Each structure stands twice: as C-alpha cells, then as structure tokens.
Amino acid sequence: MESTSANGGGFLSRMALNDNKAGMEGLDRDRINKIIIESSKGSRFYENEAKKELQVNQRIEKMMLQRAQITEQQLQKAHTQVERMASELDISRDLSRVIVHVDMDAFYAAVEMRDCPELKDKPMAVGSMSMLSTSNYHARKFGVRAAMPGFIAKKLCPNLVIVPTNFDKYRAVSNEIREIFAEYDPHFQPVSLDEAYLDFTDHLEQRISWPESLRTHCLRTDITETGELQSKVPQGSEPCVENLSPVLFEDSPSTSPSLPASGEKVESGGGSEVFGTCVEEAVREMRFRIEQKTTLTASAGIAPNMMLAKVCSDINKPNGQYRLPSNREAVMDFTQTLPVRKVSGIGKVSEKMLSSLGITSCAHLRQQMALLSLMFSETAWHHFMRISLGLGSTHMERDGERKSMSTERTFKEMSVAEEQLSLCRELCEDLAADMKKEGLRGKTVTLKLKNVKFEVKTRAWTLPCAVATTDEIFAAAKDLLKTEIDFVSPQRLRLRLMGVRISTFLSADDKKPQQKSIVGFLQQGSSGPSQGIRAYAKKQRLQVKSLSGPDKGHGSVCSGFTQRGTDNRKSSGSAIEMHESAQGLLGSSGNSSITHVECVHVALPEASASTSGCAATNSETLTCPVCFGEVRTTDLHVFNRHIDQCLSGVTTKPHQPTDTDSESDGDGGLKGLTARDEGIQEEVQDKERQKRSDPEEDLYDFKMGEALHGPSVTQSEDTGGRGPWERLSGDEPLLDHRSFRSVHSSQKASSSRDCDPGAQTSHLEEHPGHEGSTLICPVCQVSQNTDDLTVFNHHVDLCLNQEVLHKLGEHAPSSSSSTVRPPITAKKGKGEGERGPPASPPAKKAKARGSQNTIDKFFM
DNA sequence: GCGGATCAC
DNA sequence: TATGGTGATCCGC
Incomplete structure (x- = not known):
C-alpha cells in the first residue's frame, strides 16, 4: 500500500536534488531528479x-x-x-550584538581551481566517483552538488572533472583565513574548515575611532606563472576580481569586496584600499583581505544573532554579503x-x-x-x-570539550570474520593514534557496522575505566564485533562499513590524578580474580540469540514491536506513542514480569584475551570495583571501607564530567524534530518480502540478528522493511502531565498481536532450542539451549565468574535481579533491550551489612 | 548508558 | 562498479 502522505507517488524526496544551496536556482529539477532516481533505482x-x-x-x-x-x-x-x-x-530579545557568519565559496573546489587554472572554466567537483564533497558553480548548473556520488554527477554532467580531495591543502588555507578571522574576533567560532561565526561588536566599537591607516589594506602582489611580479590593482572603476578569483562567478549577485558599501565613500587608489568604519565596510574589508591572502572568495551574513547570520551569508553567495539590520521590524x-x-x-x-x-x-x-x-x-x-521569532544565539560558544572521537571506513563487501577483526584492529590503531595526539582517554567504545544493505547498527560498551591504547580499545571493539559475528554464525556479517568510536572522556578533573583502578591493580598480580571484574563488565554484552538461528522459515514474524530510537520529543508528542507502546506491545501496563523467555547467547570471547580492563597507573586514587567511583585514598583500609559501603548498598556515583552546557541554542542543532516513528506496518513487510528473493542473501542480514526478535523471528521472513533493529519496548511510561497528549491510537492493538508476550513465550516453548542435544552447565546446573560448545563454554565461563561475584556479596539475599542469573536462562527485564542486564555493579544489589567484603575477597 | 535517527559540513 | 567521514544531539528505552 502506498503511503498516503506527501510524496506518495513513489518519488523519493530524500534522494531528490537538494537545491537549497546557492548556485542551484532555476535548474530543471525534474530532469535532474529523473536522472538521479534512475541512476539509483x-x-x-x-x-x-x-x-x-x-x-x-x-x-x-x-x-x-x-x-x-x-x-x-x-x-x-x-x-x-x-x-x-x-x-x-x-x-x-537581544539586538545588541553584531554577529557575522563567514563562509568560503565552494571552498574545496575553489582551492583546486586556484591551484589548477585549467579547471577554471570547467565544471568540476572535488571527491570521487563514489562521493563528491563539493562542486564549483559551473557544475552546480547541471545539478551537481555536494554529497552526490560522482558517477551520478557524471550522468548529469558528462564533462565534469572530478578532482580528489586534498585536505592538507584545505587545512592550510583554512589556517590562513582563521588568522584573519582572529583579527576581528579573537574568540571566533569555527564551524568547519571554511566557515565561522564572528562577533564583530567589539571590533566595531574600536574601529569607529580608528585612523584610516588602520583601515587601509594593500592589494596583493603576486608572482605569476611566468615568474613576473604582478600587482593586482583594480582597473578603473571595475575591480579586477576575475584575476584574483579562480572562478567562478560570472553572474554573481553580489558586491565584490573591492566595491565599497553604498553610503560610505571610500578612496581607492594605488596599491591599496581604504575601508570605512561601519559593519558592512568592516566585513567587506575582512573578505577583501581573505581574497588578497588566499585568492579565494568568501561570503558573509551580518545579523543580530547566529541563526540569522547564517541564513544571511547564503543570500548573496558567492562572493557577497548581506546585512540584516538590528531592529525588531x-x-x-x-x-x-x-x-x-x-x-x-x-x-x-x-x-x-x-x-x-x-x-x-x-x-x-x-x-x-x-x-x-x-x-x-x-x-x-x-x-x-x-x-x-528570529531569535538565535548571540554569543560565541567557548569551544567545548570534545565528546567523542571516531574513525570509520567504507569498503567493498567484507564477510570473512578474520578480515573483519583485522580491520577492526586497524581502526583501533588509527583511533588510538588520534587519541594519543589529543591525550584523551575514554570509557565508552562503540562499534559501528553497516551491512551491504546499508543498514547501520551500533554496539557500545562502557568500560569501568578510561582507555586509550590500541590494545585497550581493540579488546572492547573486538568483543563487540565478535559478539555480532557469533550472533549470526554460521552465517556471516556482510559489511560495507566499520567504525570505532570512543566517548565518555575523562574530564579535566579526572585527568590530573591519574587513576589507579582496582582492575589494573589486580591484573598486575594475578589473572584469577580480575577475570571476575572483566566478566562482569562483559555481562553487559550478553546477547539473546535466536533459537531458530540459521534455519529458516519457522515461527512468526514479530511485527508489533515498536521501532526504537526514532526521534521523539521529550514531554510532548510522546504521550501518544507511549500509550501505544504500552498497549500494543506489552499488552498490560505495569506488567514488569517476563515478556520473553529467551535463550541467551553468551558471547564472551575468550575471557583471558581481553585486555579491556584498566591499565593501572598511578597513585592518589583507587577505583572502586563496585561503584567504579574514584576513591581518593591509597590506604587500603580506607578503600576497603568504601567497598564495604558499596556492597551494603551505599552507592557512590562515579565522577561525571562537568557539564559545561551553556544554553543549547538553535544553532546547537536540534535533531529530528518529528513526532514518533512507530514500527513499520505489515504492508511494508510484504512488499519487502516480495522484493527480496535474492538468492545470494543466504549470508547474514542484520535484521536477523536483532536479539529481541528472539526465537520468533525467522530469517527468511524478516528481511524486509520491518524494522531491522527493532526491539521490545519497555513498560508503560508515565503519561505526560498534559493529559490531552495521550491520544489513543487503535492501530497498535492489532499490530501487536504477534508480539503478545504470551505468544512469545508459548512460541518459545514450542521451539525449545535447537532440535539437538542440550548441555547442562556444571555450575548452575541449568540445561542450556545450545549445542554450540563455544556458546556453552561462554556460559560456563560466566557462571564461574558470577560465583566469584556471589562470594563477594555472600550474605546478600539472592532474590535480587536477573543480573546474577545464569545468562542463558536469564529473563529479559523490561526495557533492558537485547543487551541483557545493564552493567550495574553486582555488589550493588548484594547486601552485606557488617560483613567484611573487602578487596581481599577478590583474591580468594 | 544504549541504539537509532537526524543534522551539519 | 559505484552513495563518505566526523561529531553532535535528541529521544525512548
């Protein structure tokens, strides 16, 4: 069934030409879109x-x-x-600031044209046949633009010249222009290599009393290709921009920086130009200087805030500027x-x-x-x-601390696990090198995978302490990857991209006293006890494995799961979906009991190989193995007391990086301003099913790996558009205080049939694992729904580790949570997703009042 | 804290 | 033949 909403005619609005940018006006959109769609279809x-x-x-x-x-x-x-x-x-409303947004014109392309004059008259773009970074204005007339693959651009414009990127060069030019920016606003805020926000307010205050000499700038003298010294002086009243500019702009709507702003008389003569004292003159001067220095042109917007300035810089692009007066009207x-x-x-x-x-x-x-x-x-x-209301940020944000660092790579299909692991290591090496450059350490390692169907998934693991080296990062990333690989085994992940990201950096406070972690401390000594910690951390990664595994075609497709992670807004707009989720998904609200009885696949890679623990270092503090907080002591007695407290339920929060969040402004980026995206409808599935008769699809498809599909998901059936990464939704959330938002939708009820918890359970019971042998864990004595020895061993491994943890909280009532439950029989709590129990420290739930649960126990 | 989605460049 | 990489944020879970 075709969507009834806009663009329901099968036309992909998201792929259509984006002519939002400058230089794209008056194009034959239909023709261009036709080519784009046909090239992709x-x-x-x-x-x-x-x-x-x-x-x-x-x-x-x-x-x-x-x-x-x-x-x-x-x-x-x-x-x-x-x-x-x-x-x-x-x-x-604050109209007192004068904010300027500067944006270089077709930056990469302009740099390349400057350095290769033959390109000047040709349509050209920077990038590759796979992807273009930007295009010059000639090319834009053909519909060729940034973020378009080169091979499509070539269809739009057969004569297009594609030049590979040269970031070092662009960075160098960027540094040049930033030097100029700094003279107008030392606190300017760069957006990218070619773009920045400046607050001109202070500059203008001073400038008003500046003598002409300070507002006079020389025209560039240059060495021509023949080696001849050439002074680039405007000829007559017509400034000779063409000589300077590598391009571009025969029909530029704007004023060149060499033309004075109207209303202000400016003398122009000899080898220099004098600029006035008003805003527009100052900005024109800045652009002039950029052009003199780099031979590249910039456009600018002047407005009372950043949001408006950004819009304004686009108005007279290229090589122009626009000022929006600072008054409310x-x-x-x-x-x-x-x-x-x-x-x-x-x-x-x-x-x-x-x-x-x-x-x-x-x-x-x-x-x-x-x-x-x-x-x-x-x-x-x-x-x-x-x-x-035309409001926006009026102050330059202090360059906040970096929050994450990542590296990712796209490649030709890769489905061999060994290659994937090897690539993963390479990525970790690259990342570690980058981390080293900035002296960073982070606690969360995220693996990103994109399969050949362009479906993206991420898997993250937050370690007890910050890591930085290749081995440390790889230990975590590898485990995440192996989990995914194991998960689909014996099928393969068919990847086209892999990435590794690290985040949750230590705050400045954390960095100074380098921490001594209990893990590192333990690792130095022996291998025994520390494994408990590692295994514990790894428990987070317990995955639910579909019992149906590779064999296809049994079970029902669970179609009622809401799709998770769609963007929704906090307090409004969500009540409706919440309601739906609760009703459709879990059937009855507040039912915190089991929604699935699932087979947990313990995908622990060889426990001993992991080095994800902390590399212990230094004095001053110790990291509590229970709460992972920093204890500022070196005295083991003190430390033990702390651990005791933790074990008896007094939790200590690890230090959080200070949140320097100033007001998040419009420019800060509000992503996806949409109402909720529910699960995809059945019709979609059917459609996708029809499409998908690709015989080569026997290799793994992400969707099948979605843990929460659990036993009921079948491989052949669920390869369709039906939310590949769907997961079970949580329990019924509280409704928004504005009750009128809790609109009821009836759709959910019907679509949730397949996901009814009862149905899931009974379904599982019908398929209690592989129709093969079962193995009984010697530790927990529970029979395991697997005949895979690796899986089984992982389970035993984890059980053993959990025993250690149990000893730790000896006197604790065992009633507590599924966290200590042997993994394969673990029930999935609501809202915990497929990743199994959260990594709440085991001892948190262990109550051990009065007992001596000290660090010594780790060695027992 | 996790994962998906959106956005900018 | 062929559709990127990096960083950030929001939101529901």
Missing part, C-alpha cells in the same frame, strides 16, 4: 533510502492522526501559553518569508514533517506554534518558537 542504497522514506512517511501519518485528536479547547489553551512565552522571548519581516529549510538544524526530514502540517515558512511556524507545542517535545517547539 534498484540499488541496495536506493532500497534502503526507500525504506527510510517509508518510515518517515509513517511518522507523518502518525502525526496527522495525532493532530486530528487535538481539540479546539486544547489548542486554545496552548495558544495562550505559547503567546505568553512568545512575548517573554520578544521582550528579552527588520528581523520579523525577514523571518516572515524565510523558508524553514534555510534554518540550520532543520533538515529534510523535519522539513517534510513540517510541510505536512502546512508549514514551510517561519511565518507559518509562528502561526502554528500552538499546534506545534502540542505535537512536539518541549525542546523542539521551543526551538521552533525561537526560529519563528
């Missing part, structure tokens, strides 16, 4: 895009349903609130006609969702705020509100 990429588009369409449909439930009364009430807030915001007039898509942070998905509500301009945004406040989260509608 049938490819796996296309199929994936189609799937994503469908998901977005479904979200929109849900949103429309939600809107239909909103009553006039609710709208009225919301309107009152919204208007009150709007006037508060309006009153506090001008700002409001400006935003009236401003398309929402022009605002940074509103991408194609948000645009489409807003558009389905009839909102395309900021004026619409303003008009529909009451509705939006009912349908989107607080974060989202507050953001919309600010946009609609």
